[in-house]
Amino acid sequence: MVTDFEQAMRVLTGDGIEFIVIGGVAGALHGSAFITQDLDVVYSRERENIRRLATALQSHQPYLRGAPEGLPFRWDEATIRNGLNFTLTTSLGDLDLLGEVAGGGNYSDLSPHSQEVGGFGVRFRLVNLEKLIVLKRAAGRPKDLAVIAELQGILERRKQREG
Amino acid sequence: MDYDEFMKSPALREVAPPYQTDADLAAEAADPVVEVFKRDIDFTLVEKNLRLTTEQRAQQLVNATRFIARFRPLVADGQR
Numbered sequence: 001m002v003t004d005f006e007q008a009m010r011v012l013t014g015d016g017i018e019f020i021v022i023g024g025v026a027g028a029l030h031g032s033a034f035i036t037q038d039l040d041v042v043y044s045r046e047r048e049n050i051r052r053l054a055t056a057l058q059s060h061q062p063y064l065r066g067a068p069e070g071l072p073f074r075w076d077e078a079t080i081r082n083g084l085n086f087t088l089t090t091s092l093g094d095l096d097l098l099g100e101v102a103g104g105g106n107y108s109d110l111s112p113h114s115q116e117v118g119g120f121g122v123r124f125r126l127v128n129l130e131k132l133i134v135l136k137r138a139a140g141r142p143k144d145l146a147v148i149a150e151l152q153g154i155l156e157r158r159k160q161r162e163g
Numbered sequence: 164m165d166y167d168e169f170m171k172s173p174a175l176r177e178v179a180p181p182y183q184t185d186a187d188l189a190a191e192a193a194d195p196v197v198e199v200f201k202r203d204i205d206f207t208l209v210e211k212n213l214r215l216t217t218e219q220r221a222q223q224l225v226n227a228t229r230f231i232a233r234f235r236p237l238v239a240d241g242q243r
Contacts (some may be wrong), residue, residue, distance in 0.1 A: 002232035033208035119221030149200035
């Protein structure tokens, strides 16, 4: 299933959830030509934010991506509190909710490296390009090498333009 | 001295390598593997994207994923 980014972003921002967009969507918003199919966000682990996250996604059938069907998985505050990083399939598409990310830490750590932007008809926080490259490097996945090369090129072009 | 105190103390600077900003780390272009990958990137697409606003890039991503969602089942059907 392909993620409905507009709807997913509307759901997340509509409930005032604190999160930062990272991953392929962040890359695309910084100018990458690679197309991504899932939405990766780092969310705040504050109690109120966890409550909002649980409520917001409740009606979108969140389930652990790749897990066998029929597991007694419940999407609620307790589950989020007891876990950290969730790779989910939902009726909105694939959604990765990360409490912490390699190279970036948690929401508070990452927040100074993000900025508020407009996109998908809403406003939200987006990790900055420099940090996104750091995150991709930290992930250490061979599949990211071409993406890192492209993001690095974008950064160089941006610096040239800024003189 | 407990862990939190140590993390804030000058003693840490004596044992830890010099602090690098994200820009420093991101610009560590000395990675020869990444440089090789860079040769195969079509930067004409990137240049085009860089002329768009963030809102327009978001819309472009939405359009691309909708296109995939619409035509992927047809391709799958055709392969059966």
